[in-house]
Amino acid sequence: MLDTNLKKQLDTYLQNIVNPIELTVSTNNTAKSKELEELATEISALSSKIELIIDNNPVGRAPQMSIAPKGSASRVAFAGIPMGHEFTSLVLALLQAGGHPSKAEPALIEQAEQLTGDYNFEVYISLSCQNCPEVVQALNLMAIKNPNIRTTMIDGALFQDEVNERNIMAVPSVYLNGELFGQGRMSLAEILNKVDSGASERQAAALAEKDPYDVLVVGGGPAGAASAIYAARKGIRTGVVAERFGGQVMDTMAIENFISVKETEGPKLVANLEQHVLDYDVDLVNTQRAKRLTKGDMIEVELESGAVLKSKSVILATGARWREMNVPGEKEYRGKGVAYCPHCDGPLFKGKKVAVIGGGNSGIEAAIDLAGIVEHVTVLEFGNTLRADEVLVRKAKSMKNITIIKEAMTTEVIGDGQRVIGLNYTDRATGDKHLVDVAGIFVQIGLIPNTEWLKDTLELSDRGEIVIDTKGQTSMPGVFAAGDVTTVPYKQIIIAMGAGATAALGAFDHLIRTSVPAEAGSEAA
Known part of the structure; x- marks a missing residue:
């Protein structure tokens, strides 16, 4: 199952297991069961802290691999062979069940630990889906941290009967206690906010207390990330507010035209972008959607949660989304074919x-x-x-x-x-x-720009794109824009990054010029 190089890498990772864990494989004498048993055997052979248990008479799904701290009931399971994009999900589950700390935000981990009630998640995935691992990994972490939560990854291609019975035609599809919970990419924060009824109000109250920014970037795609990095490097107070960091790039599979990087995938590029942004003093606000833009003494961005963020300048990098056909039946059967x-x-x-x-x-x-x-x-x-x-x-x-x-x-x-x-x-x-x-x-x-919330606020092209000048300036002083949401031709990742840098430098230039009092300028003249 695992080649030599992958075994070496996995051996290195598994050295981080602190406490013994049990790996239970449920089999049904099929070829896939033998394949899963082979994978589990190779994994357990790499660490003395992993005990392998084979269950040849399982109750429930098979083939399935369950992971638990030794002596504890399993709350994390993989129904199918967790390879492809889900191999990382498997490795993280092994490490976290074995006591290795997660890199998730401490506040989110605490939120997961404090959830009350009984939660049984089932997430249907495909092994070629680059959006699925984030959902699987978030649910796995929640289950490991909270004894009231259980979760199972289910390979839809392997368990076709379940897929047909539940009429699943899009992944990831998440069920909670037998009812459809959500479809598509969801972050840990988004899942927690959906099950934690009081989360939105608490977050809105916390956001309202934030001090004004020098530059506030709206959008977390390549343009937004580049804007944040260039602004933060100037030593000014920089914030990023985004519905999900990475934007459309998270849904991109193969990227082969990013200069100096021969080949990569969207999620990998986004992970690197986020890490680069967080290397600087940037206030990153996730799972928040912008609702309104207004200008007074400062520029205000109202969020759908009700919170209002204030800044001396704003960079809009809200990107674009897949264009729809807009024909009868499309919306009714979205996710159903x-x-x-x-x-x-x-x-x-x-x-x-x-x-x-x-x-x-x-x-x-x-x-x-x-x-x-x-x-x-x-x-x-x-x-x-x-x-x-x-x-x-x-x-x-x-x-x-x-x-x-x-x-x-x-x-x-x-x-x-x-x-x-x-x-x-x-x-x-x-x-x-x-x-x-x-x-x-x-x-x-093709794509359509995410500018509906800006109508009657900024000058837009006939295609709904934000009109900008050579410095990224929009029709509203102090508001800049970059990337696929603008009139810049050729919607490409590398072009969006360059535009983000331009907008940040334009915003910094604006701040320098507007921070000089008019009287001081007159005296100097």
Whole structure:
């Protein structure tokens, strides 16, 4: 199961186990059970503090691996083989169950420890999903810290009967005590706030007490991170408020055009960005969404929690989100066959027919990736030519289970009340209407800026982008903007970072000039 290099790395990590733990493998004599038993055997052989127990007559799911401090009931389990993106989740669970401290914020750990009630979480994942580990790891930590909490990671591709019974068509899907709790990426703070009824009020009260900033960055993507670093390096009071740090990059799988880094993944890049930001004296406020921007003696950012943050200058880096088709049925079947992340949700459609909407790079890349999992992929492109790079187009056309249809306008998502069963499109050249039978629809038609909350406040382009000048200045003095939310062309990570640096330097220049009293300027003249 584990190659030599991975064993060496794991051996190093497992040296951090303080207290003995028990690793229990529930098997059912299937090939996957043998695979999980082999993995557990290799892991236990690396540490004298890990005791392996094999249960050949389990009650419940199998194959499954449970982890617990020695002599304690297990509260953390992995139903399936926790490899791929979930291998890190497994390693962290081993270390934390063995007494190694978590790097999570102490306040969040304390919040988890103080939860009362009974919580049984089940999180359905796919091993190719880069968004799933954060949810799995958050729930694992909560279960390790609180005896009232239990959690199980479930590989949806392996436990298809459960996926079909619960009509799960998007990951991560989290169930709490048998009821759907949430879908999509969720941080530890977000999960805790959702189960802790008084958390929002406490956080809003704490935020209201914060002193004004010199620079407040709204948004935690590449542009926001670069802005914060450049501002903090000037020695001024800097804050970042974000709904989730990392933004859209967290949903990006392969990044191969970040200069000097040959290849990386979105979550890895975001982890490095966050660590770099926190190396400076930056006040990072997570899980908060901006609601309103106003200017008085200072610039105020009102949050949806009700708190108001004040600053001498503001940098808006709220980024963009996946553009929707805006056709009948899309919203009704979102998460029930309509998806936006082929890497995350693709494995749930194994052996089925799917459609990809969009013929740009993201659309053709999605089709190529999905073709290795599903029965057939139909690509629908609105224009009369594909916008993807030629190398991708050639690859897609060479695959026998990909069909590309151009001049196709998607008009409706069809479902049976529970899940997607097809879509309607119109041939723009002939006007003919067609029905395509599919179980999944992956929408890849570009991005839309997150500026709805800024309408009638700042000058926006006809596409809803914030209009900025060469220094990142917006139409409101003291308010700057950077990244995909602005009129800067070419929405790329590296361009957003450069724009963030520009906006921070522009804001610093603004602070210098506006901090000089008018009288002093007149006397000097």
